[in-house]
Amino acid sequence: LRAPGGAVSFVYGTVHMDDPRLYALPTGADAAFESAKVVVLEAELDPAALSGAGRYVYYHDDTTLPAVVGEALYEKARAAATRHGLPGDAIARMKPWAVASALAMPLPSGRPVLDQLLQMRALEQSKRVAGLETVEEQLSLFDALSREQQTQMLADAIELLRNAELAMYRA
Numbered sequence: 001l002r003a004p005g006g007a008v009s010f011v012y013g014t015v016h017m018d019d020p021r022l023y024a025l026p027t028g029a030d031a032a033f034e035s036a037k038v039v040v041l042e043a044e045l046d047p048a049a050l051s052g053a054g055r056y057v058y059y060h061d062d063t064t065l066p067a068v069v070g071e072a073l074y075e076k077a078r079a080a081a082t083r084h085g086l087p088g089d090a091i092a093r094m095k096p097w098a099v100a101s102a103l104a105m106p107l108p109s110g111r112p113v114l115d116q117l118l119q120m121r122a123l124e125q126s127k128r129v130a131g132l133e134t135v136e137e138q139l140s141l142f143d144a145l146s147r148e149q150q151t152q153m154l155a156d157a158i159e160l161l162r163n164a165e166l167a168m169y170r171a
Contacts, residue, residue: 014118022114043138045115056095056143080158100156103161
């Protein structure tokens with residue numbers, strides 16, 4: 001993309017995975033990154049930006065996940081969370097969309113996802129880093145879904161995870 005003043009912008013899509021095979025950017029993308037003065041990510045992933053996430057992820061009143069989605073779906077979610085490496089009891093105060101999102105993510109390895117790696121690399125090179133959106137803007141979209149939509153999202157995530165587990169078992 002070329003701005004009216006002649007400046008060139010590059011758009012590079014990333015995935016939120018911590019697979020090291022994704023860390024090596026293609027030659028053209030790597031050269032564009034090196035020449036950039038500003039790196040704009042989907043959202044800035046610094047601790048300050050992430051610190052308010054809990055406000056959206058958890059219920060902060062007497063509401064619980066089993067009360068929202070019913071005991072049957074909650075028990076399925078607890079079992080899926082445990083198989084996925086999350087403490088099953090930890091989801092009791094989470095909102096359905098947040099549990100669904102956690103189940104849709106790969107198991108954490110402790111390595112940064114590509115977006116985090118690019119942000120760290122940009123900061124090490126003293127580049128300005130910005131986000132297209134804030135973490136808060138992204139999470140508020142999910143939080144605005146109705147309880148029915150969030151419940152369906154959770155049911156779908158559990159089913160997708162179960163199908164993925166079955167496919168891995170068959171392989």
